[in-house]
Amino acid sequence: MCTIYRNIVLISLYSVIYGNKIISETGEVHISREEQDKAVYDEQVKCYHSILYDPYPPGVYCNRTWDNLACWPDTPAGSIVYQPCPNYIQGFYSLGNASKRCMPDGQWYVNPAKQINKTWTNYTQCLRSRETPAHVSNLLMVHIEYIQLMYNTGYGISFVSLLLAVFIMLKFRKLHCPRNTVHINLFISFILRAILSFLKDLLLVQGLGFSFDVEWTSTDTVLFIEDGTHWECKLLYTLFHYVLTANYMWILVEGLYLHTLVYVSVFSERGSVKWYYLLGWGTPLLSVIPWVIIRLTLENILCWNTNPTLGYFWVLKGPIALSTLINFIFFINILRALFTKLHKPSTSAARRNRYRRLAKATLILIPLFGVHYIVFIGVPENLNPTAEIVKLYFEMFFNSFQGFLVAVLLCFFNQEVQMEIRKSWYRLCSKPDPLYIQQAQLLVNSYDGARRPRESRSNLHSDKHMSSEGSSGMIDGCLCKWTLDKNGRLRCSFVKTAPLKSSRPKKNLLVHETKM
Structure with missing residues (x-):
């Protein structure tokens, strides 16, 4: 009951009723088929009466015409005529405007997309609501x-x-x-x-x-x-x-x-x-x-x-x-x-x-x-x-x-x-990148760590060889020196250092054997 009562109130407040025709708040037309046919017939009679008896304007213009929905007056060539959408067509929105174009030669526009040799009226606005609900x-x-x-x-x-x-x-x-x-x-x-x-x-x-x-x-x-x-x-x-x-x-x-x-x-x-x-x-x-x-x-x-x-x-x-x-x-x-x-x-x-x-x-x-x-x-x-x-x-x-x-x-x-x-x-500032140096140094250290076991074995062999020849027991070393070239890239150059004394104790085994 509440829903029915609310609908009755809304219709009474927001609608205009003409017999069996209702125009809602948004302008949408609700009309019976009999009332629509009668309204179209009445408008057509009025239009034909205007076509037959009203005087014609001078100059180039498009003739007044009936397009089966509405009557259009004489329109100067090269212009567009507007009028409100018909309020007697079911589903139309009367708040919009329909338009019709008169071509420069005095002929009504024919839409080639419709593929029919008839004049065309733009009822686009009549087919959708022109108002937005609250x-x-x-x-x-x-x-x-x-x-x-x-x-x-x-x-x-x-x-x-x-x-x-x-x-x-x-x-x-x-x-x-x-x-x-x-x-x-x-x-x-x-x-x-x-x-x-x-x-x-x-x-x-x-x-x-x-x-x-x-x-x-x-x-x-x-x-x-x-x-x-x-x-x-x-x-x-x-x-x-x-x-x-x-x-x-x-x-x-x-x-x-x-x-x-x-x-x-x-x-x-x-x-x-x-x-x-x-x-x-x-x-x-x-x-x-x-x-x-x-x-x-x-x-x-x-x-x-x-x-x-x-x-x-x-x-x-x-x-x-x-x-x-x-x-x-x-x-x-x-x-x-x-x-x-x-x-x-x-x-x-x-x-x-x-x-x-x-x-x-x-x-x-x-x-x-x-x-x-x-x-x-x-x-x-x-x-x-x-x-x-x-x-x-x-x-x-x-x-x-x-x-x-x-x-x-x-x-x-x-x-x-x-x-x-x-x-x-860092290249623009002509300074070495400390993070890059650190990562490169870690790579060098890891490389040196991988070489150290092999070098220890080779050094042991060289110690025996040097001691057998009566060498001074010095071990040659090298130092990685980091430099920055003109392009800002880091370069590692290995520089030989002075011979270092071996920290290993002298072996007198061969001497004793010689004395024996």
Whole structure:
């Protein structure tokens, strides 16, 4: 009873009733079939009366006409006429505006996409609500500014950090290897994704098209100009979908490469790079080209920025969802391999730290593998406003900041990169790197430790030989002297030292034997 009473109150407060016709608060028309046919007939009679008896204006113009839904007056050539959407058609939104274009030759516009030789009227605004419900405006309209600020900041930070990462990877020759080649291509895909996201926000007017693709009405409403090919904005969205798919594919390549390192003991890195290129930059063409053909032939509307038929959109979304699922499987397998290795630690300290190390590895792999994409991969499009806002915050944050996280993990936290930067810094300052000297000295010490047993045996043999010849028992030594060349590289030169007296006691065995 409460529900019925509430509906009655809402209808009485927010609706205007004309017989069997109801216009809701959002402007949606609800009318019976009999009332609609009667209203259409009455409007048609009025229109034909105007066509027959009203005087005609001078000059070039399009004649007044009836398009089976509404009557359109005489319109000057090269202009567009607007009028409110009919309020007697079931499902129409009367708060919008319908439009009709008069061509410069005085003929009404005929839409070639409809493949019929009839004049065409733009009833696009009449087919959707022009008002936003109050609960949506209080949430989405307030949060949309913060969401836009958040992802613009994220893409800006990611763009700068990725450019720096690519410069570092290309600058140092010692970093040129197949592993870093995969990293560089992943960085480039994130950079292109950020660039196209910025271009969409800067060049498109309210997401509809370029400034020459739309027009403003007297009520400050943006309308899309139907005539023309609009190839510029369609090309922009095609490039955006290609770069977006390529970005997902290079994330898959990263997962495949790491999975191969963990599970395949022997494989050729250089031989597999060309296949990585094909998977990263070539595979997106297999989905983007069919999607372009479908949009050109079956759904060539607007700038291809809407997806009225979800089945066509899955031509693009399908490969992305498949790559996300495969990467998630790689993620689970790598975590399983890490857990297996950490499950049997050799020391008690390793046993205490195994969960911490596993958690650290998990947090590192999540942005690298794009695991966060799996969260909303099966979420339906039509959600309530609160869930939609949560989804937007989650997706926009990770989508925009993922490039920055990948650059930090694969470049800035890379020990090889840090070592090359340290060496370059000390080379500019004309000072030896103390850490590099320490590591090099440890290598020399380990080398000397490996040689010492052999040298002791050879020294014993040489002592016997020298004592048999009546030598002075001196042992030749050498000293490793570190120097810095003009390029800032450390050089180790072995310098002979003065003969050292042997600390071993003299052996008089041969002397006594001689006396005997």
